[in-house]
Amino acid sequence: MKSFLPLNIRIDNRKILFVGGGATALHKIKTVKQYTRNITIVSPEIQDELHRMGFQEIHKMYERSDLDGYFLVYACTNNPEVNRLIQNDANECGTLVNVVDNRELSDFISPAVIKKDEMTIAVSSNGENVKKSVMWRNRLKAIVEQW
Numbered sequence: 001m002k003s004f005l006p007l008n009i010r011i012d013n014r015k016i017l018f019v020g021g022g023a024t025a026l027h028k029i030k031t032v033k034q035y036t037r038n039i040t041i042v043s044p045e046i047q048d049e050l051h052r053m054g055f056q057e058i059h060k061m062y063e064r065s066d067l068d069g070y071f072l073v074y075a076c077t078n079n080p081e082v083n084r085l086i087q088n089d090a091n092e093c094g095t096l097v098n099v100v101d102n103r104e105l106s107d108f109i110s111p112a113v114i115k116k117d118e119m120t121i122a123v124s125s126n127g128e129n130v131k132k133s134v135m136w137r138n139r140l141k142a143i144v145e146q147w
Helices: 022-031 048-052 082-095 130-145
Strands: 016-019 037-041 057-058 070-073 096-099 112-116 119-123
Touching: 016 022, 022 037, 022 048, 022 070, 048 112, 082 096, 112 130, 119 130
Parallel strands: 016 037, 016 070, 037 057, 070 096
Antiparallel strands: 112 119
């Protein structure tokens, strides 16, 4: 079983790649965009809400060369085989990868986040209970909003 070290990592000057342009990518990007605009999306189809966010878009199927120059990659396709391929390619390239909805294949996971001004609270279940992490985050958010 994997366990993940909680840490804050600077990404404002790093390139972040999302492979997939659907609802899962949208969900992850909503958090990541609070910390950087350096986001590229590779997917044959990109949903309208993602398109309106104005990130760099590459409309095509994933290829290994898409990883070149990226610090982090999120494998967000709806195809487990493609996500596994992205994970294998990223590991060979030395790029950290998050395979959404598969903590065992991921080098990092994304916690449930509250961000207000310079303060951030992150809640994680080590990728084992996402609903509980979100529930804790929401309870903490109610407290933070009182300040």
